[in-house]
Amino acid sequence: TVRSMEDILTRVVVPLPTYETREKSPPPPESNSVEFMHFYRSLEKEEKSQLLATLSQDFGVDHKGVSELAGKLLDTQLRDLATILQVEDRLRYSLTPRYKQLLNHISRVEGGVKFLVDLRADLLEIISSKGSDSPHIRDLNGTLKGLLSEWFSVGLLRLERITWQSPCEILQKISQYEAVHPVRNWTDIKRRVGPYRRCYAFTHAAMPGEPLVVLHVALTEDISDNIQVRAVMKKLATLDLEEDVNKVNTAVFYSISSTQAGLQGVELGNVLIKRVVRELQSEFPHMSQFSSLSPIPGFSSWLQGLLSQHRKEGRMELLTDHEWREVADVTNTTPDTNALDALRKLISTGEWTRSERLVHVLEPALMRLCAWYLYGEKRRGYTLNPVANFHLQNGATMWRLNWHADTSPRGVANSCGIMVNYRYFLQETPSNSAAYMHNKVITVTEQVLGLVSQFQKNSKL
Numbered sequence: 359t360v361r362s363m364e365d366i367l368t369r370v371v372v373p374l375p376t377y378e379t380r381e382k383s384p385p386p387p388e389s390n391s392v393e394f395m396h397f398y399r400s401l402e403k404e405e406k407s408q409l410l411a412t413l414s415q416d417f418g419v420d421h422k423g424v425s426e427l428a429g430k431l432l433d434t435q436l437r438d439l440a441t442i443l444q445v446e447d448r449l450r451y452s453l454t455p456r457y458k459q460l461l462n463h464i465s466r467v468e469g470g471v472k473f474l475v476d477l478r479a480d481l482l483e484i485i486s487s488k489g490s491d492s493p494h495i496r497d498l499n500g501t502l503k504g505l506l507s508e509w510f511s512v513g514l515l516r517l518e519r520i521t522w523q524s525p526c527e528i529l530q531k532i533s534q535y536e537a538v539h540p541v542r543n544w545t546d547i548k549r550r551v552g553p554y555r556r557c558y559a560f561t562h563a564a565m566p567g568e569p570l571v572v573l574h575v576a577l578t579e580d581i582s583d584n585i586q587v588r589a590v591m592k593k594l595a596t597l598d599l600e601e602d603v604n605k606v607n608t609a610v611f612y613s614i615s616s617t618q619a620g621l622q623g624v625e626l627g628n629v630l631i632k633r634v635v636r637e638l639q640s641e642f643p644h645m646s647q648f649s650s651l652s653p654i655p656g657f658s659s660w661l662q663g664l665l666s667q668h669r670k671e672g673r674m675e676l677l678t679d680h681e682w683r684e685v686a687d688v689t690n691t692t693p694d695t696n697a698l699d700a701l702r703k704l705i706s707t708g709e710w711t712r713s714e715r716l717v718h719v720l721e722p723a724l725m726r727l728c729a730w731y732l733y734g735e736k737r738r739g740y741t742l743n744p745v746a747n748f749h750l751q752n753g754a755t756m757w758r759l760n761w762h763a764d765t766s767p768r769g770v771a772n773s774c775g776i777m778v779n780y781r782y783f784l785q786e787t788p789s790n791s792a793a794y795m796h797n798k799v800i801t802v803t804e805q806v807l808g809l810v811s812q813f814q815k816n817s818k819l
């Protein structure tokens with residue numbers, strides 16, 4: 359009940375020591391943290407969010423104390439610098455939320471860091487589900503994210519290469535965490551850690567045996583434009599060893615997955631990609647090309663939404679007259695909203711891929727629509743597509759759209775089979791990243807821009 363929650367918190371979340379005793383007061387007994395962890399774990403979901411609301415609300419910053427010190431700081435503006443710095447330091451200390459100590463103490467007990475990663479996952483779920491933007495919960499999330507970013511900084515992470523000789527429990531975790539191309543069986547995972555492949559994960563001493571983020575790489579002679587046949591998924595290097603490594607000059611990142619929801623925002627994926635690039639450069643000194651081969655989750659549903667909106671408005675400009683006539687011809691409809699309805703149905707079932715003629719006529723249309731989806735569709739100024747946003751934040755270039763790149767049912771359903779290469783030009787990533795993050799500038803190639811301008815010419819959007 360709330361009463362007992364308040365009691366437990368009052369006892370476990372020790373008050374912030376006074377400024378004078380802040381470095382002298384001994385930490386509470388470890389049993390405090392262990393008790394809190396057990397108690398929290400015993401709660402139902404709803405009770406957990408209640409506890410977190412209480413913790414963030416009643417055990418945060420002493421706002422009254424802060425405002426008094428802020429007033430005091432104003433009064434000392436004319437005093438000597440030493441006095442001002444002294445009062446600033448008091449003010450800084452007074453802004454420490456009481457619960458921050460609890461988080462620090464928990465991080466020092468066995469399994470405490472993992473507990474806090476999972477607790478942040480609960481916080482993120484509350485923030486995204488409740489929608490109620492409780493400022494206290496956001497403060498708690500911010501404080502915890504700050505601590506996690508320190509504890510999981512690149513210097514404290516360990517890069518591990520996963521091979522067929524890695525322990526089964528790691529290979530099993532890698533398989534279950536795979537979020538981009540689901541692993542079907544042992545043969546699948548064996549291939550992905552086998553010849554002409556590299557699989558790397560970051561681990562952390564505080565969470566032994568837990569791959570925090572996993573990156574799968576294919577070693578090729580050129581930048582793959584297809585996830586199935588070429589180089590990436592199917593190239594069966596018959597021999598168990600990498601025969602002609604000196605032909606390898608390209609690394610294709612074809613899957614990256616973070617495994618801890620609570621580490622969202624800690625940017626582990628970006629750090630891992632950069633770390634793996636350095637690792638590969640030392641193993642293959644003449645490796646010169648680094649690129650992703652990325653899915654485009656959300657394109658098909660975005661397109662369906664656009665088609666149904668245009669259906670309502672009776673607008674036919676998404677395809678050219680010629681394209682509509684072709685669609686109408688193949689579907690035995692008339693080149694008007696009937697053809698539009700037929701097209702929506704074909705795309706939702708993936709049926710369009712069975713007709714050579716449709717594939718041929720839809721290629722230019724779907725490619726320019728996809729280019730616009732990736733480049734033109736925004737959310738708060740950044741790309742709507744999360745995978746594009748991730749790579750562009752890292753400073754990659756939106757390099758090439760690939761038709762018929764993922765012909766699996768999943769690939770056709772998610773993005774009409776189109777995939778995209780986000781290419782890492784190593785010298786340019788820092789400036790590209792800054793341009794994207796600060797000015798929302800997307801670094802693209804002529805191929806992509808050409809497709810975008812075809813869309814704009816057609817659609818006057």
Ligand SMILES: CC(C)(COP(=O)(O)OP(=O)(O)O)[C@@H](O)C(=O)NCCC(N)=O
Pocket residue numbers: 537538571613614615616617621622623624625626627628629745748
């Ligand atoms: C793409 C990933 C790895 C980025 O993770 P990370 O670098 O930690 O980014 P962030 O969550 O810290 O902003 C992550 O968002 C993820 O696992 N997404 C689902 C799978 C995918 N690759 O889209």
